[in-house]
Amino acid sequence: YIDTSGGQAKNEAELIKKYRETATIPECDAAIEDIVNEAIVSVEDGAPVDINLNGLEQPDRIKKIIRDEFENVVALLNFSSMGSDIFRRWYVDGRLYYHLIIDDKSPKKGIVELRPIDPRRIRKVKEIDEDKDPETGAAIIKNVTEYYLYQDSAMTKSNQGLKIAKDSIVYVPSGLL
Numbered sequence: 001y002i003d004t005s006g007g008q009a010k011n012e013a014e015l016i017k018k019y020r021e022t023a024t025i026p027e028c029d030a031a032i033e034d035i036v037n038e039a040i041v042s043v044e045d046g047a048p049v050d051i052n053l054n055g056l057e058q059p060d061r062i063k064k065i066i067r068d069e070f071e072n073v074v075a076l077l078n079f080s081s082m083g084s085d086i087f088r089r090w091y092v093d094g095r096l097y098y099h100l101i102i103d104d105k106s107p108k109k110g111i112v113e114l115r116p117i118d119p120r121r122i123r124k125v126k127e128i129d130e131d132k133d134p135e136t137g138a139a140i141i142k143n144v145t146e147y148y149l150y151q152d153s154a155m156t157k158s159n160q161g162l163k164i165a166k167d168s169i170v171y172v173p174s175g176l177l
Contacts, residue, residue: 013120016093023092032091039091040083047074048083069110076114095119096172097148099164114170122150122169 022028040048051070053063077086090096101113129143148169151161 012123016095016120019092019094032088035091036084036088040087042080042083047071047080049074049079072111073114076111089116090172090174093119094174096170097122098170098172100168100170117150117169121152122148122164124166124171125149 023032042048051067053066056063056066058066074080077083079086086096097117097119099115099117100111101115103109103112125147127145128141129145130139130141132138133140146166148164148166149161150164
């Protein structure tokens with residue numbers, strides 16, 4: 001495989017597109033399948049993932065709440081049957097985004113749905129409001145506003161989009177840039 005485009009992606013969406021194109025090459029696809037099969041092992045009598053809270057120094061009631069919510073998230077993701085697909089998407093794209101849906105009428109229910117978001121359609125925006133110090137000329141940060149901007153395919157050429165609160169999105173990066 002030879003990259004004749006100069007090798008550099010201009011933005012995250014182009015980078016993800018390159019990753020996905022590379023994943024369609026038969027040799028790469030076979031290697032990715034091997035990695036996914038080694039990482040996610042289906043077990044008949046249990047979930048393919050578990051949480052270990054042995055090192056957490058919290059009361060047992062807090063650990064139970066964490067375990068219950070972990071099991072809720074695993075169920076919402078349908079991880080027992082979709083775990084391999086979720087892991088493959090994360091491995092190929094290098095990131096996952098989920099929109100957390102909470103029942104407005106009963107927020108105590110917690111997360112009721114996790115909606116996957118195409119990583120090519122969302123980006124984090126950080127707006128920094130700053131002034132200059134009149135004596136030193138150094139920048140003084142007055143306010144920082146962070147949010148996610150979702151853009152469907154019709155809006156990608158402009159700066160239009162749907163603003164989503166930072167705490168409504170779960171971002172799962174690979175850790176590599």
